[in-house]
Amino acid sequence: MAERKSFLMRIDPALWREIERWAADELRSVNGQVEFILREAIKRRGVTLSQSEVSSETDEAPPDGAPASKDS
Numbered sequence: 001m002a003e004r005k006s007f008l009m010r011i012d013p014a015l016w017r018e019i020e021r022w023a024a025d026e027l028r029s030v031n032g033q034v035e036f037i038l039r040e041a042i043k044r045r046g047v048t049l050s051q052s053e054v055s056s057e058t059d060e061a062p063p064d065g066a067p068a069s070k071d072s
Contacts, residue, residue: 019037
């Protein structure tokens, strides 16, 4: 599984409660629900995230600046 990026987010308490409620309705964690909402917003913009794009974003660039090799 690809490494996940962590970040702190400040959010209005009323919005948090609604996201919690929505997540519970769909049997997701709040974190999973926020990720779902963000992915849906990205799709609506016409951008498709493939699994290779998601995992490559977490890969480190080689120290000499050469392109990273892709493993199949």
